[in-house]
Amino acid sequence: MTKRAILLANLGSPDAPDTPSVRRYLNQFLMDPYVIQLPWLLRRMIVSLFVLPTRPKASAHAYQSVWTPEGSPLIVLSEKLKNALQAKLPLPVEMAMRYGNPSIEQQLLKITEDKSIEEVLYIPLYPHYAESTVTTSIEEAKRVINKHKLNIKLSVIPPFFDDPDYIRALVTSTQPYLEQSYDHIIFSYHGLPESHITKLDSSGTHCLKQDNCCQGSHPAHKTCYRHQVMRTTECFAAQAGLAKERYSVAFQSRLGRAKWLGPNTEDKLRDLAQQGAKHVMVLCPAFVTDCLETLEEIAIRGEEVFKEAGGEKLTLIPCMNDDPAWVNVLADWCQN
Numbered sequence: 085m086t087k088r089a090i091l092l093a094n095l096g097s098p099d100a101p102d103t104p105s106v107r108r109y110l111n112q113f114l115m116d117p118y119v120i121q122l123p124w125l126l127r128r129m130i131v132s133l134f135v136l137p138t139r140p141k142a143s144a145h146a147y148q149s150v151w152t153p154e155g156s157p158l159i160v161l162s163e164k165l166k167n168a169l170q171a172k173l174p175l176p177v178e179m180a181m182r183y184g185n186p187s188i189e190q191q192l193l194k195i196t197e198d199k200s201i202e203e204v205l206y207i208p209l210y211p212h213y214a215e216s217t218v219t220t221s222i223e224e225a226k227r228v229i230n231k232h233k234l235n236i237k238l239s240v241i242p243p244f245f246d247d248p249d250y251i252r253a254l255v256t257s258t259q260p261y262l263e264q265s266y267d268h269i270i271f272s273y274h275g276l277p278e279s280h281i282t283k284l285d286s287s288g289t290h291c292l293k294q295d296n297c298c299q300g301s302h303p304a305h306k307t308c309y310r311h312q313v314m315r316t317t318e319c320f321a322a323q324a325g326l327a328k329e330r331y332s333v334a335f336q337s338r339l340g341r342a343k344w345l346g347p348n349t350e351d352k353l354r355d356l357a358q359q360g361a362k363h364v365m366v367l368c369p370a371f372v373t374d375c376l377e378t379l380e381e382i383a384i385r386g387e388e389v390f391k392e393a394g395g396e397k398l399t400l401i402p403c404m405n406d407d408p409a410w411v412n413v414l415a416d417w418c419q420n
């Protein structure tokens with residue numbers, strides 16, 4: 085039988101919540117051509133002239149508000165997930181970050197120290213397809229394998245946005261919150277520039293051409309982030325028995341001047357408060373582990389926006405993190 089190891093891959097955080105560390109992290113992250121999809125010189129100019137002079141300080145401040153004694157929430161929670169999965173499996177399990185540490189290079193080299201490993205089952209921890217998450221993680225793993233001539237087969241778990249096991253785990257981990265009383269739930273997904281989606285539509289006539297283009301089936305949906313988040317929402321609502329008027333979809337974390345997917349989460353929070361909602365709950369299914377974007381952007385800043393507009397309470401529904409239902413799903417995927 086093939087001897088296999090598991091490598092979970094998440095996005096990554098700065099090494100520390102200070103301005104120089106955040107500057108290094110943002111430089112690595114935003115100079116990735118899959119993230120800012122512009123020619124190198126233009127990307128270099130935008131990152132150096134418009135992002136690095138101011139954003140590292142502001143982001144460091146945001147990171148400080150959620151940093152834990154053990155480190156960045158994203159890294160700490162990813163590590164917990166890895167440990168919970170390792171406890172269920174007789175195979176080596178490692179966790180790597182696309183940006184920062186522990187790097188994909190470091191972890192693939194660690195795995196292949198055991199010369200009997202023949203295959204790495206690679207799990208990018210993103211339910212939905214995007215070049216800025218899934219593709220870049222896979223390409224980085226391939227680069228490392230080629231660079232070090234590693235003698236392993238890389239098998240990749242594809243985006244699992246409508247996988248029934250994933251949906252069931254998401255509903256199970258959310259259930260205690262669904263039982264509370266609330267006015268509305270926002271499914272807040274990380275946003276994307278619209279061009280990241282339209283450029284992958286080989287027909288050139290489908291993606292984002294109409295409001296309802298993401299419904300039904302179309303070959304372009306294999307790489308359509310918007311379709312995939314709509315499917316997750318639809319499957320979740322069906323499984324949890326959520327009525328249509330009790331939830332909506334919005335997109336967070338917009339950056340820069342390009343046109344991003346909408347509606348924007350902050351605008352949605354304001355609208356809901358102005359329509360009289362007092363208690364909103366926010367679920368962020370684009371992330372499987374809590375991170376800056378959930379703990380700071382939604383639970384701290386989102387709550388401020390909601391309250392300033394007249395709302396009373398915002399509840400962030402935690403990501404699946406190391407919930408046993410999710411760990412069991414991952415363990416099944418690893419064994420089959």
Ligand SMILES: C=CC1=C(C)c2cc3[nH]c(cc4nc(cc5[nH]c(cc1n2)c(C)c5CCC(=O)O)C(CCC(=O)O)=C4C)c(C)c3C=C
Pocket residue numbers: 095096097098110119120139143156158210214216217274275276277309337339370371374375376377
């Ligand atoms: C053009 C910029 C960005 C794209 C495209 C993008 C896509 C994208 N990101 C995630 C998941 C995460 N992003 C996180 C932080 C973060 N994202 C961007 C920019 C883009 N993301 C920046 C600049 C940052 C850093 C923080 C900041 O300065 O705002 C994180 C959290 C990291 C952490 O340490 O906690 C996650 C997770 C997805 C899923 C996605 C595309 C679908």
Ligand SMILES: [Fe+2]
Pocket residue numbers: 274337
């Ligand atoms: Fe991001």
Ligand SMILES: [Fe+2]
Pocket residue numbers: 290291292297298305308310311
């Ligand atoms: Fe679409």
